[in-house]
Amino acid sequence: MARISLTVDGQRVSDDVEPRMLLVQYLREKLGKTGTVVGCDTSSCGACTVHLDGRSVKSCNVLAIQADGGEVTTIEGLAGEGGALHPVQEAFRECHGLQCGFCTPGMIMQTVDLLAENPSPSEEAIRLGLEGNLCRCTGYHNIVRAVQHAAGVSTGSTNGGSSTEGASA
């Protein structure tokens, strides 16, 4: 067991974890942050995407101990004071960018990162930027609309940190 301390969605937490425990397992099983989900076991689907120190990561591809001392933001910590939706969350609803909603936490977290990097992305840049996140319901059409919508209404700087690349694969 290893002791880790980190901040998750603004809350300081500290736990003993097995060295092999994945960040996503830690979030779900230890912290009850079940808004972040697991869709595959090969880091292919991106459903588990969260922000670690301001960068989007696939939390199935990060060990919990690697997040020691870090700052994690999940879908549950994205909304602002009093539950005010983040513009990207609002855009996904407005543009019907979700159906079953299982990929949605990852899609939204990745979109926030994408727009932080490129506030006015072309459709092609959006599609490439979301390539690491799979959706089986929407055919991506309305997800792309949602990202465009968010780019139009957000300043692109609402994300806590900055990022130089998309989700690790």
Next chain:
Amino acid sequence: MTATQEPTTAAEIGRDRRRKEDQRLITGRTRWTDNITLPGMLHLAMVRSPFPHARITSISTEEAENAPNVVAVLTGADLGEGQGACINAWPIVEDQVTPAHLPMPTDRVAFAGETVAVVVARSAAEARDAAELVEVDYDELPAALDLKEAAEDTVLAHPDLGTNVSAVWKFDSAEAGTGGDVEAAITEARSSGIVIEREYRQQRLIPAFMEPRSVVVDPTGEQITMWSATQVPHILRFALAATTGVPESKIRVIAPDVGGGFGGKLQQTPEEMIAFAVARRLGKPVKFTETRSESLLTAHHGRDQWQRLTLAATKDGTVTGLKVDLIADLGAYVAIVGGGVPVLGAFMFNAIYKFPAYQFQTTNILTNKAWTDAYRGAGRPEATFAIERLMDELAVEVGVDPLAIREKNWITHEEFPFTTVAGLEYDSGNYEAATARAKEMFGYDELRAEQAERRARGDKVQLGLGVSTFTEMCGLAPSRVLGSLNYGAGGWEHAEVRMLATGKVEVVTGASAHGQGHETAFSQIVADRLGVAFEDVEVLHGDTQISHKGLDTYGSRSLVVGGEALVRAVDKVIEKAKPIAAHLLEASADDLEFSAGRFAVKGTDQGMAIGEIATAVFAAHNLPDGVEPSLDSEATYDPVNFNYPHGTHLCAVEVDTETGQVKLRKYVCCDDIGVVINPLIVAGQVHGGLVQGIAQALWEEAVYDENGTLVTGSFVDYLLPTAADTISFEIDHTTSPATTNSLGTKGVGEAGTIASTPAVVNAVVDAVRHLGVDDITMPCTPERVWRAINEGTSGGATTEAAMPHFDETEGGDR
């Protein structure tokens, strides 16, 4: 005591309401089954066979039992009869050969991935660790893997059954009295007309819903509660009761938030049965959540057919007959719908056309691979692909545009209602209007001009245009028809409307949403019909204790069957409220009219809102004599007919003739799905459906190697499209209201998937036809396209290349 309700001004039906469901889903406040944790809950891990076919000679569990925090290791023998059985609800013929399907077999495994033991531990990780310590000895048996070989019974998937042929099901229009003799039509066409003979492959696909299946069972209450990532909580409850002996009234099944299904979650799964048995045995709550690899390996697959097709026509392109002879791969067991999937396609090969003669035969084959069952469209994509590919081939033969050959043969809008050669009555449609609109959106003539120009200058990137004018039968289904097809259940749906004391409305539906947006669409229907606010309607579903009756969600049935049940329940509420309103308003019921949620006395300004009446009924202080104090109403609706959406889909692709790379250039469709309740939700269904169909054409295939191992067992290998692979679509609608339900609606859930696959393949073939290509096997990978161009084959099929047709001596007796 109540505020007067504002009459609803804007019509809800047809409005692009944002979904009620979304607030939770976009903030992570979700109830996926895997999120559920109960006190003392134990976790399961499955020990699975690596072999497709083998005898289990011994299972050694001791080492696993001694692993940290392992509570039990159980085999099929340990669970005995308590494990129940996986049922087939649709034996399509009386003498269907159906292997017994134990959730955990005791002596023999029939596909790679089948569970032979289950480890129960305090954590999921410990269960998985210990599963590796279970030692199973197998005697490998020869496996029936290739579909065509299996059809010859060279190797038996289940040796004790003596054959791999599960069923042969046939429809013949001459025998049914719905049309002429197809053999005569083919004979005549051979001498004086056109005969097109083709063999097409429907590759095996995997539904690949995003939420892996998960099940939690709590046996600690008076009822055993099962939460499952399922499309079919009601059917699952029935199957649990019917096969385990636990009374149905002692079982509660809950489908909480369910992350997609596409047919893939309409199964009664071995894992659900095992979890149920283990929880009962140990008396503790248990959870099993599959990994993605387990999901791809063992959740049911879809499609997987070889189709042998003969189309007869006159020289001018008027079709005179169609003969379909297909073999369908059921996998190792006959799944819940299983062999019925090809039969669902049997009525659709004739599609939108006026064929005078038609024959269909499916031979369902057992193999040692994962079982197959419904996947979005279920039988109808296979049929639509075949006929829409054939119509393109006929157009080439006649030398006319593919849309012209369709127009020559389709049912014109004046001819509805139209009884088809397969015996169905299409209630409404307008193929001309949808096609005209799609052509306009597409810029058909301009793109044809560009295609000609690129051909003329020998551009290495060629343009191809693909057409698909589809229809489908959905809204499953009239119970009498299901009965005549030997299906084990009905096709009705149930709804209840509860009027709460505060004027709010609870709606209970037997449909079970898993991403479709029923809460929103059904709220719109009720708001409109009952004249209450959209926000005041709460839709409850997916829990057999709340929704005690239902047949769940699949086959594009929720709106056209479940929605109609809802309409009828609402109408009963209004009917019940009327005498009470008359009493309270001191008027004759005959003088009342109901509109916009209000009973008004004709010719006066007197009136009462439905919510006010609900409050008065709750108090029950002043009701007419003998009237019960309740407005609550329920309805169970059995559809009178299937439902027939249609549409015209046009696809343009660019094919790099040097590399075989296919690039989507443009995709437009105009679907006629009758009256639209929520255009936003409809668009989402169409977009998502399109991509699943396009994915069959270009990317997806479940592939087994010669050892019976699924080589596409992860998302690295099974090629789900990403945002970067796809394009934006242009969609529109024409409207021919359905005449068989009150709202005029038609199903939309499967339409995009059914229509798009042939549109794309037709486009790819069209791009390279001038290079001598007339078929490319799906998925049309760059390698296959390149080979088609350079080797003149259909691109190297997975098992073998498509060939010219069979002769009469070998037809029909497989």
